[in-house]
Amino acid sequence: MYANLERWPATPSEGDNERAERAPRIVLMGSRRSGKTSMARVVxxxxxxxxxxxxxxxxxxxxxxVANSDLVxxxxxxxxxxxDLSELRWRDAQMTPRDLFGRCVVLAYVVDAEADPYSECARLAEVAAAAKAANPRVQLEVFVHKVDGDHFLSEEQKLDCRREVEACARAELAELYAHGSDETVDPQQAQAYADDCLAGAAFSLxxxxxxxxxxxxxxxxxxxxVPQRIVLRKMLDALVTACDMEKSFLFDVASKVYVATDSAPVDSASYELCADAIDVVLDVASIYAPDKTQQPEPSEEDTPVREEEPKQxxxxxxxxxLSNGMALVLDEVDRNLALVCLLRTENLEKRDLIDYNLGCFRTALARLAALNASSAGK
Amino acid sequence: MASPMTKKVLLMGRSGSGKTSMRSIIFADYMARDTMRLSPTIDVEYSHVRFLGNLHLHLWDCGGQDDFYRNYLEHMRDHIFRSVELLIYVFDIESEEQGSDFSQFADVIEAVEQHSPDARVYVLVHKMDLVKEDVRKAVFSEKEASILSQASDHLRIQCFRTSIWDETLYRAWSHIVYSLVPNTALLESHLNEYCTICGADEVVLFESTTFLVIAHATCIPHSDTHRFEKISNIIKQFKLSCRKVQAHFEGMLVQHHQLIALFENLTRSTAIMFISSDPDLMHTALISSNVAQFRAQLKICGLIG
Ligand SMILES: Nc1nc2c(ncn2[C@@H]2O[C@H](COP(=O)(O)OP(=O)(O)OP(=O)(O)O)[C@@H](O)[C@H]2O)c(=O)[nH]1
Ligand SMILES: Nc1nc2c(ncn2[C@@H]2O[C@H](COP(=O)(O)OP(=O)(O)O)[C@@H](O)[C@H]2O)c(=O)[nH]1
Ligand SMILES: [Mg+2]
Incomplete structure (x- = not known):
């Protein structure tokens, strides 16, 4: 086991190192004490x-x-x-930008909202440019982090901060481009480069x-x-249409991160409510049915025996x-995956229809997982 | 309708000990972390809380600075300490001035004993989250012993350890309000009967806004003795989540393996939790109609509004 490998959930098994190396990767960067490790551990x-x-x-x-399920x-x-990027080492070897960004799917860059935005963004620009050069397919996500301190009492202040970081990152990228070349560069070209680097990048508070x-x-x-994210979205769209729901999320239960949602826009308040609903249900269940909620992972030997369990x-x-005419439906669709749907209370009365469609969803998901497994096996 | 029964509750303890924080979480739907923004209480803050149909609580949150106390004990002595039903005295476990904490406590106890000899006293040893978990029990026992040794023989004193960050807050406050609810014996006998008739494992009655437990009936014993305060905490947290989308929590049904848990509003001021592990009872419509019947029964007895 390498000293600097962590695993969640914390049941290490043979081959974790290799699995971790092979898995699609989020590269988490940002200045010292910006909150990277805290973020990862909290989530x-x-x-x-x-x-x-x-x-x-x-x-x-x-x-x-992070190995919570097939999807996560x-x-x-x-x-x-x-x-410095040039002096990164991994397992006693020098790490080139290609090593760093080669397997990287997302570069998540953490900007400390309490620090000076200019120096934060200068470094962000440098890292983003290096990532882009090493692997043009890397997707950039910027987290403007720690927006809970005394400087951020209002929503407006937070949005201002995000705007400032985004503008600043753009300017720094253009500048970097201009300085990187010996000849004088057309400012428009520099701007185009910056836009290109930030294309599709999300800035989140x-x-x-x-x-x-x-x-x-x-x-x-x-x-x-998430592999098959497009299919999942379509499945959720179909579910929402069939049952007349307002919104649906497929949650990773362990982290409260949603792995898929339907095409309707996500509103933060609904997301929070759905995430909290998982907590309240699991907490109640863990008090009154404790042995059932903490099922041990099935070991190799008893896997076949599981078929004899009573069919649920x-x-x-x-x-x-809720009092505002809305209701939530939760359904454990798979080990560690839960579907949480928001709908009008009157539509809850068609409970049989909902159950039937949830059943279809589970079946489709299982089929998808089987497909995934067989293609991974090849 | 009978005229409301109002009970005077004194909330005392030194400045910064956490009185206003606790009151705000229990009765005013604050989140634990919102309490960081509270400023010190000046003099006495009175609040009137309607708790169950007929029971009204008059909370006197007494600002804890030394000057105020001199005033309470001297000039306002009669006004403050007269006809007190219940005194809640809060100690901050991390306080640096234990000596003066205790001398103030002794003065308060003396005043209560003099003006309201029948009052009950609850002492909350607060902010226990700041004590390392492995020594919490020992630290609390020691503190409890020194508190009880200070007290006179005449007053009934009970100690609890509390923190706004976990369910200990609900344990203590459930205990406190339970002691104020009239007719609990009758209520519980009805609840027991209902529990047996409909084959539930357990039926629990909560006050709806605070979600504190006011009565329960248990037909199938359960090993976790702290489960009620955990439920209060869990549901209260979720009620706050619902508030963020401008809605109130109205009810919940959980079907988990062999468990069915139903939460439903029972009357204007109460909610009921119904727990069953009997697979034959898994029909929710049946349970709901049982709840409706029970509601009617309680109304007839005029037990809770
Ligand atoms: N760590 C911790 N802090 C707490 C707890 N309860 C309250 N506090 C904090 O203690 C500080 C003081 O709390 P208050 O409720 O204002 O104290 P008070 O007793 O009303 O003070 P006065 O109004 O001056 O009498 C706040 O910053 C709270 O966040 C607790 O259980 N744990
Ligand atoms: N106020 C606030 N502090 C945070 C937040 N996230 C992390 N921190 C604090 O920032 C400090 C540095 O975090 P850490 O994760 O060690 O930063 P790293 O050097 O990037 O790994 C810690 O004391 C964290 O508690 C946040 O969202 N808000
Ligand atoms: Mg770190």
Missing amino acids: FGKMSPHETLFVPSTAQPTLRL HFSIFDVPGDR TSIYDHSVFEAFSKLVSRAL TRSNAASIQ
């Missing part, structure tokens, strides 16, 4: 925000494997903030003290890291009613 390692005060500064690049399977490469960091990771994961007629499910 995927279940650390409470207060505990992060004791997280030591990361000394070596660290690879974390990737690694996070956490790069210490102060290191985040804090570990609320849902924002979970929502930001949800966007990242559902947009870039229905999956673990829940529904919640």
